[in-house]
């Protein structure tokens with residue numbers, strides 16, 4: 692995704708407050724202090740390429756959302772012990788550093804090839820029906836009870 696997509700215009704009140712603050716601090720206007728970006732040269736190649744990319748991104752996103760909504764690879768997902776959100780939607784980008792983390796239930800040390808780690812070991816994930824990556828209910832049922840692993844469950 693283009694980093695420029697993240698920049699949003701400041702809310703009206705916020706903008707006015709910023710102008711005042713900057714005027715007091717540096718005597719410069721909001722516009723003078725703005726980070727300057729270069730213009731994007733728009734020609735037919737740009738439009739064709741961007742349209743192609745946007746369409747591809749849109750189709751991929753919609754198809755991933757459909758897979759997740761309908762749980763189309765359910766067996767594979769359960770095999771992995773992940774909730775639908777983690778399995779279908781969460782990108783796994785982590786720093787390439789060997790990372791260890793103890794399982795959040797049994798404390799067993801787990802080892803990962805990068806910093807995108809799981810919170811539960813496969814065996815605890817399985818026995819408590821929890822997503823091993825994020826710890827949610829494996830079927831995303833809104834659980835209100837049956838937290839067998841919580842000692843003061845009935846307290």
Ligand SMILES: [Zn+2]
Pocket residue numbers: 794795796797798799811812813814815816
């Ligand atoms: Zn465990």
Ligand SMILES: [Zn+2]
Pocket residue numbers: 773774775776777778822823824825826827
């Ligand atoms: Zn999850």
